[in-house]
Amino acid sequence: MNKLLLYCIIAALSAFPAAVRGETVSAIAAIVNDDVITTLDVQKEADQIAREVEKKNAGEVPDKATIRKTALDRLIDKKLVEQKIKELDIKVPEEELRQSIEDVKKQNNLTQEALVAALAGQGLSFEQYKNQLREQLERLRLMSQEVRSKIQVGEREVREYYEANKARYGQEEFFHARHIFFKVDKNAPETEKAKVMATATRVLQEARSGKDFAELARQYSDDPAAKQDGGDLGTFKKGDMIAEIEAAVGAMKPGDVSDLVKTAAGLHIIKLEERGLGKPRPLDEVKGEIEDLLYKKKSEERFNQWVDELRKGAAIEIKR
Structure with a gap:
């Protein structure tokens, strides 16, 4: 029938x-x-x-x-x-499916029990998830067979994309700053903490009045290196410094002196010496990344076209 x-x-x-x-x-x-x-x-x-x-x-x-x-x-x-x-008789071996699930668990640091619990929170059973994953893997195989194998990304395309998107490839903002550090022991008596705060506030006023910041660092900083480098933190990018100092520096202009910045170690006064954009990463270094991006974009576009072609050759009847 x-x-x-x-x-x-x-x-x-x-x-x-x-x-x-x-x-x-x-x-x-x-x-x-x-x-x-x-x-x-x-x-x-x-x-x-x-x-x-x-x-x-x-x-x-x-x-x-x-x-x-x-x-x-x-x-x-x-x-x-x-x-x-x-x-096309495309099938995903059970071992490949099992390994894909193991990869998901590893990437997300999940045990089998934790994965099942997470799926339940989304209204899915483990078997439903497994079937969905199998469908995704079959679709990827189909795309590779019918679409991706017919796609090429040329050198000219890569270079043109790089030239048009240099800001995305390494022109990271850099900062050059100095600091004056006041150590605060978290277990110190409140009177001792108040004394350190009073000293830090006075030094901050001196720094903002125009006194030589490096000399103030040599005189007052609890950072041993300050005696030699005047509190120089060197040049750094976002993510290189502790969060509290990075947040303070991010809102400053060259020449600015920060408010007192509190960290787990104590109090800091920051002076921003310089900020700017670094050089972009060379094309050779990001070429593979750009090729993958363009390849994925072309694959998605070609796959959608391919599905449209399937539609044209299919018998589709809309009932309601």
């Missing part, structure tokens, strides 16, 4: 008791070649898309008709891809 006809008979029989009870009945929303997409499938997909839209647009209520059309289009494309995977 024809698969579609059999499905229709089963759907009609199973729907009868539900109709009598007044429950929602899952009907046929579309037929893609010989495969059926139900209205229940569409509703589930639409609900997922609506959640994505609301999250992205800060609670904005999405248009239901647009969401439903997007959901149906997604399901049609998915069905066409599934049919092609079946036609």
Whole structure:
């Protein structure tokens, strides 16, 4: 018996008791070649898309008709891809699937129990997740076979992208600063802490009045190296310094002297000597990164075109 006809008979029989009870009945929303997409499938997909839209647009209520059309289009494309995977007999070995799950656990530092708990929080069982992962791996194999193997990224494309996006490749901001450090023992009596605070406040006033900052560092800083380098912190980039000092420096202009900056070790007065942009990383160093980015972009574009071609050659009937 024809698969579609059999499905229709089963759907009609199973729907009868539900109709009598007044429950929602899952009907046929579309037929893609010989495969059926139900209205229940569409509703589930639409609900997922609506959640994505609301999250992205800060609670904005999405248009239901647009969401439903997007959901149906997604399901049609998915069905066409599934049919092609079946036609080409693309299969993911169980060992590859197991290893992919192990990689996910390792990357996220999860035990099997923690992964199952995390999936449950998203409303998924481990078997459902495993099936979804298998589908993703099959899709990647299909893309590699039908799309990616036919894509090339040329030297000229890489160079043009690099020239147009130099700011993305290493023109990181750098800072050159000095500091005066006052050590504060967290277990010290409050009177001792108050004394250090009073000294730091007085030195801050002197620094802001125009006194030589390096000399003040040599005279007052508890950093042993300050006697030699005048509190010079050298040149550094974001991420190189402790968070409190980095936050203070980030808001300063060359020549500025900070307020007292408190860290776990004590109090600091920072003077920013210089800030600017470093040189971009050379093309040879970022070439592979750019090639991967362009390759991925081309793959996605070509895959979408390929799915559109599948649509043109498919028998697709929209029912409701």
